Amino acid sequence: MPRASALAALVAVLLLLAHGCGGETHKVGGVDAWAVPPAYKPDVYLRWTRSIHLKLGDSLMFLYPPGQDDAVQVTARAIASCNVSAPLRRLADGNSVFNLSAPGRAYYTSTVPGHCQKGQRLSLDVPTANGTYLPPTADDLVAIAAIAKVPPAAQPTKPLPTLASMDDDEDSAAADRAGAVAVLAAAAALSFALLVFVDT
Ligand SMILES: *[C@@H]1O[C@H](CO)[C@@H](O)[C@H](O)[C@H]1NC(C)=O
Ligand SMILES: *[C@@H]1O[C@H](CO)[C@@H](O)[C@H](O)[C@H]1NC(C)=O
Ligand SMILES: *[C@@H]1O[C@H](CO)[C@@H](O)[C@H](O)[C@H]1NC(C)=O
Secondary structure, eight states, X not given: OOHHHHHHHHHHHHHHHHHOXXXXXXXXXTTXXXXXXOTTOTTHHHHHHHHOOOOTTOEEEEEOOBTTBOEEEEOHHHHHTTOOSSOSEEEOSSEEEEEOOSSEEEEEEOOXXXXXXXXXXXXXXXXXXXXXXOOOOHHHHHHXXXXXXXXXXXXXXXXXXXXXXXXXXXXXXXXXXXXXXXXXXXXXXXXXXXXXHHHO
């Protein structure tokens, strides 16, 4: 095989590998932990959901002090009324990852009494594999309207613990890009080594 095409083939394979490493993980709330929104940031989850770009197969990561909170996926009906008695899925380990494996609306909140009512809840619209969105159901429309109402900041809350060591979405995208560049650099070095080996 001529050198140039060997190199091109290798680079193409490595590019595919770098690209096909599964979905992106979005840390819920950006730099803030998963908690009741503080009085000075009552719409933190609304703004966060507007700021991210989801794909089918991505995942969500909820970070919080275990034992003080949890993360649950619930139905549209349940979130509209903050009825958390029968979640679809509950994780409580403090580092909870939910896979967005089905297109359509997905709803998340906490089962700690009062937390949903105080705005610790969110709604996400997961696109189909081809990037189109499913039309909302009647229950979805009710739930979306309920979530869009930011609760009045009833009492001053202490600031959310900041997860300084955690990357926000933008940083992790930058890290992904840096990772891809590193893979390509390694590919180039490997190709060069192979070519030198073949030549000698
Ligand atoms: C809450 O949801 C559960 C399970 O869906 C249901 O049985 C219960 O009646 C609901 N409670 C209220 C107050 O609507
Ligand atoms: C999410 O997907 C990952 C990787 O595919 C898998 O290891 C994990 O068990 C899944 N988690 C859930 C809650 O389904
Ligand atoms: C995208 O996928 C959905 C569901 O998989 C399908 O109903 C829809 O027709 C597709 N749209 C296009 C433009 O391919």
